[in-house]
Amino acid sequence: MRIGSLILVAAATLAASCGAARHHSTAPASDPAGSRAVARVLHLKPGRYTFHVGRDVRVGQRILCVTQTGRLAGGGGVQPRGHGIGSSTGFVATTTRNGRVQVVCPAHPGNA
16 A cells, blocks of 8 residues: 555544544453454544553554644554554554553654
């Protein structure tokens, strides 16, 4: 996928949500782990966040960070326990072995 297309998709997603900071899962934590429910995208403003797998987020759920001015500031997905992801923009999401998801959304992304 080309970068321009990716940015267009991200911009459309952000416009649909009005850039509001949100976090919620699509289904209650009591859903079986194999549930096929489509997860909502988390739109986060600059800062540090903590979520819990199964209660607040699901593995694979998308995270998009936006600056105070609404510019895309990186993003990724919730990783399996014991794994993490980061980008050159300063975005980081790590999932500890006990299921705590720690997310850093940059205020001033490096390459965004």
